[in-house]
Amino acid sequence: MKISITLLTLLSTLSFATECPQFYPQGLPTQESDLLLCKEKYMLAYSYETKTPLYTLEYLTKASVDQSRSREGLRYKRDYVIPRKYRSAVSDYAYNDYDLCALTPYMDIDNSNKASTQEAFLMSNIAPQNYKLHRHGWTYLEIAIRDLVDVYKEVYVVTGVAFLNQDVKKIGKHKVSIPTHFYKVVYAPHTEAGEKMWAWLVPNEDVPYKQMKRFRLPVKEMEKNLGITFFPDMNIALQNRLKTKRLPL
Secondary structure (H helix, E strand, C coil): CCCHHHHHHHHHHHCCCCHHHHHHHCCCCCCCCCCCECCCEEEEEEEECCCCCCCCCCEEEEECCCCCCCCCCCECCCCCCHHHHHHCHHHCCCCCCCCEEEECCHHCCCCCHHHHHHHHHHHHHEEEEEEEHCCHHHHHHHHHHHHHHHHHCCCEEEEEEEEECCCEECCCCCCCCCCCEEEEEEECCCCCCCCCEEEEECCCCCHHHHHHHHCCCCHHHHHHHCCCCCCCCCCCHHHHHCCCCCCCC
């Protein structure tokens, strides 16, 4: 009976395309992955090779981020939807210079539902990030994006990892791959000046928050660097207009 329940859970998770389209109304990023998983408040693409998410997709509104937050009772946990041999564990992050970075941070999730907040702490949402970047520049960027919601009411966020050289380092017993870069792409569909788009491609090293603006770039340039198209179903003329601009935050 236990095996049957596990199998049903896996099958229901794999039927992703019709279950959480609210996170990708303009299409999924054009990057291959081993699993696409719908969570309550975000969606993720997972890699068996790296044992990390490749990217997560979020739809943020004032209701989802304008809440008090507490980590009390929340712990990192294995995601049992991931086959055992492709999972990472908290122990992989011990005794090194990398923090557990949640691509979808728990501060983005309305904590009125503890179960959905706990999903931010699933290891399928976690990748190794330089501890100085994680505690400074990256946290600043996450806060800045949540502040956008106060201005524009709703935004779509793609957060991902990149491996831009062939010498991929690994940590822990499960050989979790260390990204060379982290990125974010943000799309605001409704502003007084029309639709807007921002992008950051940040090296996985110590980057103080004051230097984060150095890594803001046009989406089109980031797509070229990563070999990925974001929001591929968007009107081509609109893509060309939005993706070629490097906007201040």
